[in-house]
Amino acid sequence: MLVNLQGPWSPLLGRLAVSQIPYENPILVGTFVLVVALGMAILGAVTYYGKWGYLWREWLTTVDHKKIGIMYILVGLVMLLRGFVDAAMIRSQQAMAVGPDSAGYLGALHGYLTPFHFGQIYTAHGVIMILFAATPILVGIMNIIVPLQVGARDMAYPYLNAVGLWLTTAGAALVMTALFIGDFAHAGWFGNLPLNELPYSPGVGVDYWIWAFQLSSVGTTLGGINLIATIVKMRAPGMTWMRLPMFTWASLSANIISLTSFPVLTVSLALLSLDRYLGTHFYTAGMGGNLMLYNDLFWIWGHPEVYFVILPAFGMLSEIIPVFSEKTLFGYTGMVLASFGIAGVSWGVWLHHFFTMGSAPDVNAFYSVSTMLVGIPTGVKVFNWLFTMYRGRLRFELPMIWACAALFFLLVGGMTGMMNAFTTNDYMVHNSVFVVAHFHLMLLLIVYAIFGAVNFWFPKVFGFKLNERWGKWFFWLFTAGTATVFIPMFTLGFMGMTRRLDYIPYAQWQPLLDAEMAGIVLYSLSAVYLVAQLYVSLRDRALNRVGADAWGTSRSLEWATPSPVPFYNFAYIPHVNARDEWAWRKENGIAQLRHDRYEGIHMPKNTGVPLVLGALSLVLAFALVWRMWWLAALCLAGIVILVIMRSFAKDTDYIVSPEEVKRVEDALWAGTHARGTEAEGGRGRGAVGGGLSPAHSPSAPK
Amino acid sequence: MSASASEIIDPAKVHLWDRGHHGHDVIGTRTFGFWLYMLSDAMIYAALFASYGVLSHVMNMAGGPMPGDVIRPGYAFGETLALFTSVLAYGYAMAALRQGRAGGVAGGLLGAMIFGAVFLGLVGKDIGDLFAQGITPERSGYLSIFFTLVIYHALHIVVGLLWMLVMLVQLVREGFTGNVVYRLVNLKLFWHFQAVVWVFVFVFVYLQGVIA
Missing domain, CATH: 1.20.140 (Butyryl-CoA Dehydrogenase, subunit A; domain 3)
Incomplete structure (x- = not known):
């Protein structure tokens, strides 16, 4: 069954050998030294300040949607930096290697990057920016904001949320591993077939690319399930569909896209890996393979993915613009319809990525028209934003x-x-x-x-x-x-x-x-x-320091709780009466956030299982890249056993006592009259400082 | 909007906070999430069926075995019978769950497992025979997708059997707790879904293959 590899392979280490470590490339060695130095500095600082326990309790094992969101964003920022360095290398190579007389350095004929190295860099740039920078940052922001906007205490599945985070992180870690052990794919971020097939790319680069994609794809699909379930099932009482904040609508439409399109990506890459590992003929140039099948499957995911990242961005604009125009969003219903219009059309445009493939003219015409259709709901959105600003009190x-x-x-x-x-x-x-x-x-x-x-x-x-x-x-x-x-x-x-x-x-x-x-x-x-x-x-x-309402003119539910948000989000779940609930309460002088008594709150407990699952998935992917079958089997068995064991766990949630809630709330509100002083509270669970600034203090009902 | 600034609101009468909030419907939320997961799995199947459609042209058989050579209607019939009986047995378990009879649930699960195993055995024998004749996925693009589709479905059956085993243990140890009940409901969805997918495999792969 297994495909015959050219080159050495050992049962213990698979294809891994010392020669796979690119120690002769000064760029990579320099990067490695930098990464190691930075890593040692961070680990050293954590040890020096004795923060390992804090890191483990408060971050690595957390199921709090806000902390998970922050970690998503941190992963995204680190990868954004890596992707930016790749971009700078592409640009500098193209500025240097111009014309036959241009000089060559570091073994390159022109510029300083050999063609194979350059190919890896632009592939990595695309993969990283789309999948490991834009997607995690957007997912992170949705993770933090959506439960707050719908008035929930956490996501529908807090444990699954952590699993998604650590799978995405494992994917990012795999891409970084490819820098220093072996090489990365060189055939473009979307993979040019049949260049990605084993005969033309015999190295491990394409395998790294496949498994990094797969890990993040599974993570994003799980995140999509979680966000949809949160929006559908966890809304506060009174939060009817047409009272949902626009960012939440945008997240819902985006995650419906991710839930339905990422599985197709999984298939397109799984079939490629079957070709590369088992010698099947899905996309091969001969033996009954079909190259275009790959392009179709990949872009059936690829184009909806574009809207998966752009719809939350539209949602963010729809939240920011009304607050700084001091007006309600213009054309709310139109915005909702436009979001779902874009999501719907996203499924019918993928062929425009390869018009030149030579489909029949009527096929091209269909996709040409469907692509132009996207402009209509997008135009609706743009005009709605403009009309929101029109005659508003704009603050830049x-x-x-x-x-x-x-x-x-x-x-x-x-x-x-x-x-x-x-x-x-x-x-x-x-x-x-x-x-x-x-x-x-x-x-x-x-x-x-x-x-x-x-x-x-x-x-x-x-x-x-x-x-x-x-x-x-x-x-x-x-x-x-x-x-x-x-x-x-x-x-x-x-x-x-x-x-x-x-x-x-x-x-x-x-x-x-x-x-x-x-x-x-x-x-x-x-x-x-x-x-x-x-x-x-x-x-x-x-x-x-700011109070609950940081901008003074904010409108939706996430501002109706102290800043920073306590770990349980809301001491009492709000009852929603209007579309812009917080703005409505302020207009009517009932924006009082303090309570005189509290109730116990049911919350999920921290668990280290998601972190271990992520680590096992990383090793599994690494073992598959290098074809160490024993290690892959071991990790897979470990994952299955761990999942089954977790299903037997009973001690998964607890009740926060009313006294504890009161203590956290008091500490948060203590900042109201003593701005600038830090108050410790809630075992450091985000309950530091805060309080209302006098200018924006909500007026008590008179 | 339901309210505007001109309305006069009596703060004493407005319902602002949901005191005595007792959380959400846990079983409903879990089951809804499982429906969403199945939607994503359905998309995987859809992509595989689309690939089957693309790769079942005579060009994709590369001069190798045709659908008529690899499809044996007798096996397909037996597999269908086994899987549907298994689903029926699971349905019995769900009826027992509604009446709160743990013994009935365990019996239904055992029955579903036995017929599921029979299904797997038949699929295994079918594929094993083909392999023995040298009809393997590496032969052509058509055979690649044929085996991938059938084996991907069979893998779901393996996962389902493992899940049933776990549920049997949890049922005996814990009885009808919230966790056990929602998992049994989700497993029902999963098991019925595999039967539905099998209908598509039967029609588009086996039936169409025999006709062709």
């Missing part, structure tokens, strides 16, 4: 400027997308960097929405605002970088530059490539300001 605070810039990039990215939807036009620009610039602007709009959302909800989660001055510097440098990189890229696309070039034969493109390089420098500079913003905000957190 950090979240709002990110949101406004997101609208601008949605316009540019969306219009160029409509250009690509014309089959005739697509034949001209297919596989050119024009398309690359288009989808980067679309994804950057998501990044802009994410930075807006992070600035917007940060005070809710941590109890203090991010610094505005450094944040604005970061925003403008980042925006300058975006413009400087992608305007020349559109131009180069029209001039005929194709994707993925490790060597550019035309010296006349040099000025534009240099401009893109300058944009990367601006991006790098902006990252410094981001770090500075975080550092300054953390240092001056005592000055930036």
Whole structure:
């Protein structure tokens, strides 16, 4: 059954050998040293400050949706940095390797990256940015905000939530492992067939790519189930469907997409791995395989995935814009319908990724029209946001400027997308960097929405605002970088530059490539300001403390609980009376959040099982990459046994006593009159400081 | 919107907090989540069936065995009978659950397990015979998807049997606790779902293969 491998294989170590460690590549050795140094510094600091117990109790074993969300976002940020370094390497190689006279370094004929290494970098850049940066950050924000917005104490399945986190983390760890042991796929992030088949890619790179994808795919599917169940089943009393906040609607539509499309990805990659491991003929060039089957299956997932990441971003804009326009969202029903319109159309457009495959003209025409249809609900959304701002009291605070810039990039990215939807036009620009610039602007709009959302909800989660001055510097440098990189890229696309070039034969493109390089420098500079913003905000957190209603004009339910949010979210589950419940309570002078007595609260207990499941999955994937069958079998058996054992566990939840709730609440509200002082409470479970600032203090009923 | 600023609200009469909140319907929430999981599994099957459709052109047989050579209606009939009897036995267990008879539930589970095992045995024999004749997944694209589809379904049956075994133990140890009941309900969904999928396998793979 097993396919005959060329090259050595041992029963104990599989294909793993010392020669697989790229110690002769100075770039990778340097990275390795840096990663090890950083890792040692972090582990050393944790040991020095004696924080292992805290880390284990409060983070690694937690089932609290807010902490899980924060860890998702941290994983996403780390991978965002890695993906950005990949981008900087692609750009610098393309700026250096121009024309036959360009110099070569480190064994490369031109530039400093060999074609095989360059191929791995652009593959890694795509995989990481989509699956391990954008997706975890968005899932993390949904994890934190959705239960708060629907008035729940946690997700529907807190334990499953932790499993999803650790599976995604295992996928990210597998991608990082590929840097230092073996190599990564070199055939593009979506995998060009039959280049990905064993005869053409005999190394382990493609296997790393497959299993990293699979781990994160399972994690995201589980997360999708959890979020849908939370929204459908865990809403507070009175929270009817048409009172749901728009971000929650967006999350619901996005997760319906992920639940239905990720399984198709699982199939497309599983069949490829059967080809590579068992010698079947699904996608092979001969013996009855069908290459296009892979492209169809992959993009049946791939295009809905695009909307899976963009719909939550739209949801974030729909939350930010009303708060800083001091108006209710314009066209609520239209927004809901538009979200589900986009989700519905997302299933019928995938073929536009390969118009040039040569389908019959009527097939191309169908997908061309369906692609243009996406513009209608998206246009509805854009106009609704504009009408929300129209005659509003606009305040351009950090979240709002990110949101406004997101609208601008949605316009540019969306219009160029409509250009690509014309089959005739697509034949001209297919596989050119024009398309690359288009989808980067679309994804950057998501990044802009994410930075807006992070600035917007940060005070809710941590109890203090991010610094505005450094944040604005970061925003403008980042925006300058975006413009400087992608305007020349559109131009180069029209001039005929194709994707993925490790060597550019035309010296006349040099000025534009240099401009893109300058944009990367601006991006790098902006990252410094981001770090500075975080550092300054953390240092001056005592000055930036906020109350429950951090922005003063916020509208939905997540603001109707203290900041930082206590681990049980709400001392009493709110009863919802209006669409913008919190705004409605403030208008009517009934926005009182303190209670005179408390009840016991039923909460899930922490467990280390999800972490162990994630670790076992990581080792399982590693063993499969290197074909160590004994280790793979051992890990699989371990996972099955652990899952069965967990099903026998009875001690899975507990009751928080009314006295404990009172203690946590009192500690949180103690900050009301003593802003800037930190009050310890709730065994450090996010119950530090907080309190209402006098300006936004909710008025008691009179 | 249900309210506007011009309305006069009497704070004493508005219901703002849900005091005495006693949590959510646990069994309903768990079962809903399981429906969602099955939706994702249905998508996996859908993608596999679509691939079967694409890969069952004569080109994809690469000069190797045709559907008529690999499909034996007798086995398919026996497998169908075994799986449906197993589902029937599970239905008996659910009827006993409604009446609160632990013995009836255990008996129904045992019956479902026995017929499930018979199904697996028949599938195993069928595939084993084909392998012995040299008809293996590596032969052609068509055989690759044929075996993948049938074995993927059989793997679900293996998982189902293991799950039933666990439920038998938990039933004996714990009786009808909330956890045991929701798991039995979810397992019912799972088991019926495999029977439904088998109908599709039977129609699109076996029946169509025989006709072709």
